[in-house]
Amino acid sequence: MYVTSATDSMAAASAASTSDSSTVLNTNQNLDESDFLMLLITELANQDPLDPMSDRDFIAQMAELNTLNEIEELNENITAMQFLQTSGLIGHEVDAIGPDGQPVSGVVAEVRYADSEPWLVLDSGAVVGLDDVIRIK
Numbered sequence: 001m002y003v004t005s006a007t008d009s010m011a012a013a014s015a016a017s018t019s020d021s022s023t024v025l026n027t028n029q030n031l032d033e034s035d036f037l038m039l040l041i042t043e044l045a046n047q048d049p050l051d052p053m054s055d056r057d058f059i060a061q062m063a064e065l066n067t068l069n070e071i072e073e074l075n076e077n078i079t080a081m082q083f084l085q086t087s088g089l090i091g092h093e094v095d096a097i098g099p100d101g102q103p104v105s106g107v108v109a110e111v112r113y114a115d116s117e118p119w120l121v122l123d124s125g126a127v128v129g130l131d132d133v134i135r136i137k
Contacts, residue, residue, distance in 0.1 A: 040065075104122065104128060108121070118130045
C-alpha cells in the first residue's frame with residue numbers, strides 16, 4: 001500500500017475502522033510521540049521506491065514531531081507554575097464564591113489537584129476552585 005503522509009495513514013486507519021466517528025476521534029486524540037514515529041517508520045518502509053517521500057515532506061513531519069514535543073514540555077511547565085502559584089496561597093485569607101454560589105471566606109489550609117485543576121481547601125472546610133477566588137488578603 002502506498003502512503004503519502006502520516007496524516008493519510010491515520011485517515012486510512014480511520015476509514016478502515018468499522019466503529020463510529022466518536023471512537024475514531026478518541027483514538028486519534030491519544031496518539032503520542034511513539035505512535036507518530038511508528039507511522040513514520042511504516043510510511044518509509046512502505047513507500048513506492050520509484051516515487052519516494054520528498055525531503056520536504058520528511059522534514060515537515062519531523063518538524064511536527066518537534067512541535068509536539070515542545071507543546072508537551074510547555075504543558076508540563078504550565079502545570080508546575082500553576083502548582084507553585086496555588087501553593088503560595090497557603091496561609092492567605094481568600095474570599096471566593098462557593099460551590100453553592102454563596103460567598104465563602106477563609107484561610108487556605110491546603111491545595112488539592114483533581115483532573116489537573118487546583119482546588120483550595122479553606123480552614124472552614126470549604127473547597128473552592130482557583131477560578132472562584134475573587135480576593136486574596
